[in-house]
Amino acid sequence: MSSENLHVPREVLSREGRLLHHAITSLKEELDAVDWYRQRADDTEDEELKQVLLHNMREEMEHAAMVLEWIRRNNKEFEGFLRTYLFTEAPIVEVEHAAEGKETAEEAGRLGGRSGTAAPGSGVDEFTIGSLKGK
Numbered sequence: 001m002s003s004e005n006l007h008v009p010r011e012v013l014s015r016e017g018r019l020l021h022h023a024i025t026s027l028k029e030e031l032d033a034v035d036w037y038r039q040r041a042d043d044t045e046d047e048e049l050k051q052v053l054l055h056n057m058r059e060e061m062e063h064a065a066m067v068l069e070w071i072r073r074n075n076k077e078f079e080g081f082l083r084t085y086l087f088t089e090a091p092i093v094e095v096e097h098a099a100e101g102k103e104t105a106e107e108a109g110r111l112g113g114r115s116g117t118a119a120p121g122s123g124v125d126e127f128t129i130g131s132l133k134g135k
């Protein structure tokens with residue numbers, strides 16, 4: 001495995017930092033591949049080649065999703081943000097405002113009986129009530 005993108009000596013990295021580096025590097029490579037296949041597919045006039053390239057692009061999407069899931073399972077901070085933003089329907093900035101509002105309220109102890117964990121991004125279902133879910 002290549003480590004040419006390390007910004008510090010490998011020996012100072014924690015196990016968590018080293019593994020996250022590998023996962024992030026792999027995710028970037030998979031997303032680059034998606035982009036490259038998509039562009040080449042758009043730029044070919046040969047229909048069969050286009051279909052092969054699009055097929056390959058979809059496989060790279062699968063690879064990216066698998067790596068992202070590994071990151072979610074192994075990094076609590078990422079998991080919190082993924083839980084906040086993925087598979088929501090409200091405008092994304094509104095999701096952020098709702099999440100930040102909840103964190104601020106919980107930090108100040110002003111939730112008045114509402115329970116919930118205060119981890120960043122967690123418990124999004126609890127506060128995306130009413131207007132956010134209806135959109």
Ligand SMILES: [Fe+2]
Pocket residue numbers: 030033059060063
């Ligand atoms: Fe791949």
